[in-house]
Amino acid sequence: EAGVTQSPTHLIKTRGQQATLRCSPISGHTSVYWYQQALGLGLQFLLWYDEGEERNRGNFPPRFSGRQFPNYSSELNVNALELEDSALYLCASSFMTSGGTGDTQYFGPGTRLTVL
Amino acid sequence: SQQGEEDPQALSIQEGENATMNCSYKTSINNLQWYRQNSGRGLVHLILIRSNEREKHSGRLRVTLDTSKKSSSLLITASRAADTASYFCATDPTDSWGKLQFGAGTQVVVTP
Secondary structure (H helix, E strand, C coil): CCCCEEECCEEEECCCCCEEEEEECCCCCCEEEEEEEECCCEEEEEEEEECCEEEEECCCCCCEEEEECCCCCEEEEECCCCHHHCEEEEEEEECCCCCCCCCCCEECCCEEEEEC | CCCCEEECCEEEEECCCCEEEEEECCCCEEEEEEEEECCCCCEEEEEEEECCCCEEEECCEEEEEECCCCEEEEEECCCCHHHCEEEEEEEEECCCCCCCEECCCEEEEEEC
């Protein structure tokens, strides 16, 4: 069974540009999550999508946005890039989190974004 | 902001020894998950323990959870060089679905 896949592996952009990162979940998973791992800041929750809807959002500015497609894959868009956006962006997927019980989140290999 | 803190920050042991790391957190949780990360790559899920469970085993891994103390521990027995990695605990808080909150991690180095 294929795991979570992310593309591209590396992305280099300059300040002010836009970046688009992509994620394909494990087959059967409907929830997709995005996390940022920046040096010195640890892993921070960005966004959670399920059934095409944004379900939860972390403490990030609106220039971080995304969407989930009917096939459950997802895109993370970062507009007006700043130097501090340089980080490893990790996508995870799970079965639908419901009833407050939570479920295992399986992570992809990540996209390393470098902003120059 | 991060929910939990791991202790120690770094751990250096020899092959065959046991490695123990601890995680403390602040709020009420649905479950706590442990992950491994090799050299800044993706996270590998190790084990999930629910808030109504006290101990769980998976191969050479043993996890405990004490919700009264808001703490968890991960024990790796008979460690191998391949266990060299960063280990993170992540809590699934009851007041915010889907949002795993990670600790800063413990860097484990296992020398042959």
